[in-house]
Amino acid sequence: MKKTLLSSLTALLALATPLAAQAGTITVKGSDTMVILVQRWAEEFMKKNPGTKVQVTGGGSGTGLSALQNGTTDIAMSSREMKEAEQEKLRARFSTTGVEIPVAKDGVTFYVNDTNPVTSLTVDQLKGIYLGDTTNWKDVGGPAATIVLYSRENSSGTYSFVKDNVLGGDDYASNAQTLPGTAAVVNAVAKEKNGIGYGGAAYAKGVKELKIKKGSEEFAPTADNVKSGKYPLSRNLFFYLRNKPSGEAKAFIDFTLSPEGQAVVTKVGYFPVK
Secondary structure (H helix, E strand, C coil): CCHHHHHHHHHHHHHHHCCCHHEEEEEEEEEEEHHHHHHHHHHHHHCCCCCCCEECCCCCHHHHHHHHCCCCCCEEEEECCCCCCHHHHHHHHHHHEEEEEEEEEEECCCCCCCCCCEEEEEEHHHHHHHHCCCHHHHHCCCCCCCCCEEEEEECHHHHHHHHHHCCCCCCCCCCCCCECCHHHHHHHHCCCCEEEEEECCHHHHCEEEEEEEEECEECEEEHHHHHCCCCCCCCEEEEEEECCCCHHHHHHHHHHHHHHHHHHHHCCEECCCC
16 A cells, blocks of 8 residues: 555656756757757757757747746747746746746748749738738739748747738738748748748748848848848747756856857857847
8 A cells, every 4th residue: 555655656746847857958849940059059068068968849939838838848949929828827837927038039031932033022012922912923023923822830939920020910811831840831932933931041041032121222131130120020039948047957048148159040040149
């Protein structure tokens, strides 16, 4: 009987102990936009700290923030700010609204096929395309061809960013094809000559980046334009934690914000926050 009771208590303690709390391991989960950056940080950090393992998995910003609320990750990666409803869930379980740490900057980029003659669009033109009001490239200076829309899953922080900052909070056109990650979006646009998609600046390989028109000027998602705010779709990329970082998690975050860590940001294709 005593053995059975001890086994039960052990099982309960195992359930109560978050997976994220295992000594020597830091778990990081969330934004697909940030996965390629955080994996590079993890590789460099583990070379210097062989006794610490950094596990990085994607799934989208919403997935990472849910894991933070459930206690199954130490750090959530997010390409958007945490929502009030998410803060409330965190407060209900852990009596904290979390700690937000900007670790890099990005310019959300719209991609088209390399053969598309269109080089820039206004935010309003992008809104018309993604709401389904503009359906042919000829209406925005391109060829007479139906626009093929690619989008992200609704757990993606970039999906939410574009919905809030380009679509004005309205819903995407029903014919937008939802893909599971930015790499998939880029791959689809590279193959579909009439396609358009969006994602982080670091993924724009093998496709054409559209500049954003503002009046008579056009702005590419460059370091200067993102840092100055001239690029209208600039954003921070965040780490979220339940509490102020300490121990191995603090050492990892300190590394990402160090000159060496911020140099990795540039190599990957995003922009330093410091």
